[in-house]
Amino acid sequence: MQTKLTELLKITHPIIQAPMFLVSNVAMVTAGMESGIAGCIPALNYRTLPELKAAIQELKAAKVEGGAFGFNLIVNKSNIKYKDQLAVLCEVGCDFIITSLGSPEETINKAHKAGIKVFCDVTDLRFATKVECLGADAIIAVNNQAGGHRGGDSPEDLIEDLTKHCNIPVISAGGVGRKADVDYMLELGASGVSVGSPFIASIEAGVTNEYKQACVDYGAKDIIMTERISGTPCTVINTPYVQKTGTSQPWYEKLLNKNKSLKKWVKMLRFSIGMKATEKAAKEVTYKTVWVAGPSIEYTTSILPVKAIVSKLID
Numbered sequence: 001m002q003t004k005l006t007e008l009l010k011i012t013h014p015i016i017q018a019p020m021f022l023v024s025n026v027a028m029v030t031a032g033m034e035s036g037i038a039g040c041i042p043a044l045n046y047r048t049l050p051e052l053k054a055a056i057q058e059l060k061a062a063k064v065e066g067g068a069f070g071f072n073l074i075v076n077k078s079n080i081k082y083k084d085q086l087a088v089l090c091e092v093g094c095d096f097i098i099t100s101l102g103s104p105e106e107t108i109n110k111a112h113k114a115g116i117k118v119f120c121d122v123t124d125l126r127f128a129t130k131v132e133c134l135g136a137d138a139i140i141a142v143n144n145q146a147g148g149h150r151g152g153d154s155p156e157d158l159i160e161d162l163t164k165h166c167n168i169p170v171i172s173a174g175g176v177g178r179k180a181d182v183d184y185m186l187e188l189g190a191s192g193v194s195v196g197s198p199f200i201a202s203i204e205a206g207v208t209n210e211y212k213q214a215c216v217d218y219g220a221k222d223i224i225m226t227e228r229i230s231g232t233p234c235t236v237i238n239t240p241y242v243q244k245t246g247t248s249q250p251w252y253e254k255l256l257n258k259n260k261s262l263k264k265w266v267k268m269l270r271f272s273i274g275m276k277a278t279e280k281a282a283k284e285v286t287y288k289t290v291w292v293a294g295p296s297i298e299y300t301t302s303i304l305p306v307k308a309i310v311s312k313l314i315d
Contacts, residue, residue: 001314004169005192008117008137009095012036012066013314015182016140016171017306018196019072019098020148021045021292026058027204031306033059033067036314040098042072043085052085056092068095070119076102090114098140099131108135119171123151125161138169140194145175147197147223147235147294156188163189177296182313195313197294202306211291212303214239220295237291 003014017024017032017039029039046052052071059069071089075082078101089097090110096117099107108118112135119138120131128139142151143158151158155175162170169191176182176193185193199205201215218237225233226242236242299312 001186003186003191005138005171008169009038009068010066011038011068013310014186014192015310015313016040016070016192016194017199018173018194020196020200023196023200023205023207025204025206026055026062027206028199028202028306029059029069030062031202031204032310033062033064033069035307035310036066037310038068038070038095040070040072040096042074043089044074044079044081049081049084049088053088053092056089056094060093070094070096070098072098072100073107074101075099075104075107086110090116096137103134104131104136105134121173122162123158124153125165128162128166132166132168136168138171138191139166140171140173141190143172143174145295146173147296148292149234150174150294155185159185159188159190174294175296176313177299179313179315181296195296197296198300198309198312199306200293200297201300201303202309203303204306209303214291215293215297215300216302218293218297220298223293223295223297226290234292235294237293237297239291242290 001013005014013036015037017029017037019040019042021042022045024041024045029041032039043052046055063069071094073082073085086107094116096119097107097111098119098121100121104118104120111118117137119140120136121140121142122128122131123142139162141158141162143155144150144152145155155172159170159172171192171194172185172190173194176185176195177198182193201212205212214237222238223235224238226236227233
């Protein structure tokens with residue numbers, strides 16, 4: 001199955017294993033490469049630069065023909081590690097970088113000098129045209145079926161809008177859990193798909209078996225939006241704990257958010273608290289289960305190796 005994405009990354013299948021905070025790891029991406037797809041890890045999954053460098057070197061050693069690997073960078077000012085992470089990626093090398101939440105201009109310029117391709121997360125045409133003008137190699141079109149911080153448009157509307165007005169490949173992110181979904185996105189005009197949630201329930205994923213099993217036990221109808229992780233709506237599994245605590249910002253945060261001078265600091269505090277809660281739920285068994293996932297877990301029926309999950313997407 002040859003598309004612009006397979007040509008760009010020299011991969012066998014037009015699929016990117018999406019970067020997932022706390023979930024993605026070297027073992028997952030290695031298994032993905034061995035299955036003929038591209039894998040991506042958030043740079044923020046590594047606390048230190050030596051850990052990030054070691055992961056890159058391990059992936060370079062594990063790379064096989066037909067596979068590719070990359071890293072996700074948060075490129076706005078909230079990520080104080082961004083510039084150092086970018087420097088390490090350019091120094092050691094990877095196949096591609098996916099940028100999120102900010103201007104990718106610096107990343108595009110420096111990555112291209114190092115021979116690294118850059119794909120940019122977008123949720124609408126306005127930002128898509130901006131990143132294309134900056135020299136992005138492809139667009140990650142985040143639709144309203146994605147897990148985590150999703151877009152506002154349907155896959156149909158977003159793919160049509162971007163393919164009609166942009167000249168670089170469009171990779172659809174969200175709503176893919178089986179081969180029929182992959183085929184559908186390609187029929188709509190996408191050059192490939194970015195798939196995240198189905199890989200949470202993989203043997204290689206670095207989260208608890210309880211988190212993985214939740215992706216088996218729950219389905220699309222159990223995915224809801226919460227503001228309690230980052231202050232921005234984010235999709236999570238509607239566990240009893242989420243039902244108990246609610247999904248809206250606490251009243252005092254809403255009040256403080258009305259103050260322009262305090263709004264930035266309130267959001268940073270909420271993000272910090274939410275990320276710590278998410279990490280705790282992902283890494284250890286706790287009654288405070290805040291598990292991020294998207295509706296594509298509907299087709300997750302058991303915990304499987306990455307290779308078997310890829311097979312479900314291509315066979």
